[in-house]
Amino acid sequence: ETKSGITKLDFNLGMIWTKVKRYKDTIMRFQLETPTAMAGVHGTVYQTVVQKDGSSEVAVFEGE
Numbered sequence: 001e002t003k004s005g006i007t008k009l010d011f012n013l014g015m016i017w018t019k020v021k022r023y024k025d026t027i028m029r030f031q032l033e034t035p036t037a038m039a040g041v042h043g044t045v046y047q048t049v050v051q052k053d054g055s056s057e058v059a060v061f062e063g064e
Helices: none
Strands: 006-010 014-020 028-035 038-041 042-048 056-062
Touching: 014 028, 038 042
Parallel strands: 006 028
Antiparallel strands: 014 042, 028 038, 042 056
């Protein structure tokens, strides 16, 4: 959904590393949705793991 400034990604299985830059002039949002959690971030580096049973884990390495 780029018109509203939102990038949304559904993630159902596996592991993904995400690095989202912080923009000074524009309000942009990045959302990663798993079967059991949703992260909405900017200026953040994090790892998301979704297991076969649908359980999710998010670990933040930079930002909040």
